[in-house]
Amino acid sequence: MDQEPLFAHTLFQLGPVVVRDTTLTTWLLMLALWLFAWAAMRRLRGPAEGSPGLFQTAVEGMILAMDDAVREVLPRHADQVRPFILTLWIFLVTANLIGLIPGLHSPTRDPSATAALAVLVFLSVHWFGIRSQGLRSYLRHYLSPSPILLPFHLISEITRTLALAVRLFGNIMSLELVALLLVWVGGLLVPIPILMLHIIEALVQAYIFGMLALVYIASAIQTGALASDSSSSATEAEQ
Incomplete structure (x- = not known):
């Protein structure tokens, strides 16, 4: 079986910059989402303009x-986190499902794409934690309850980032591989039930990735607050 449909391959190269099919598909996906958002904004109707249409x-x-999902986890900081999480969810849903279009493959079947998303979540976790609590208060939670645990905190940051990337890559790659094998063995009629499972699994994986990102951000915000409160209590007790 040809490996080209399964794994990302190089389309062209501009000096040291290598453009793969994953990159091209991601660019097209971002353009499509931008056009969708632009069309949705233009068709919005307010209360004074009558009832909204089916699209709105x-x-x-x-x-x-x-x-609602964001507010259930972070009710006090939902306004800060909502744009990032919603954008992540929308991108992942479309990225996971775009492989159903003939000639296209899901960007998330490429480990480089899932690694980039995991790194983005990693950076966002610390950004929101520092933004909410301040740099000193946020970094203090790595030394809580004891400085001896600092290496374990650092290891957990790395391992959960790797787990995010590997989990999404493995599930989407396996979905596309199973669908391709069924088409190759049984023809076009056999994969119809598998196609429905593909859609459901793609939605589930997008939800899990976004929810884990939300939980990690909530943990960074709340543990920073707990560390700050503990430090304040200790200072008051000394006084």
Whole structure:
């Protein structure tokens, strides 16, 4: 079996910059999402303009459902975290499902793409933690409850980032591999039930990735706050 449909391959190279099919698909996906957002904004109707259409109702329902999920985890900081998490969810859903279009493959089947997303989550966790608590208060939680645990805190940061990347890559790659094998062995009629499972699994994996990112951000914000409160209590007790 040809390996080209399964694994990302190089399209062209500009000096040291290598452009792979994953990069091209991601660019097209971002353009499509931008056009969708632009079209959705142009078709919005306010209360004074009558009842919204089916398109606006569907978009608002999707956004409200994701907003409720964010508020359940971080009710006090939902306004800060919502844009990042919702963007992550929307991108992952479309990226996981774009492989159903003939001639295209999911960017998340490429470990470099999932690693980039995991690194983005890693940086965002620390950004939101520092933004919420301040640099000193946030870094203090790595020494809590004892400085001896600092290496373990650092190891956990690395391992959970790797787990994010590997989990998403492994699940999406296995989905595409199973679908390709069934088409190759049984023809076009056999994979129809598998196609439905592909859609469900793609949605589940997008939800899990985004929810884990949300939990990590919530942990960074809350542990920073706990470390700050503990330090304040200790200072008051000494006084």
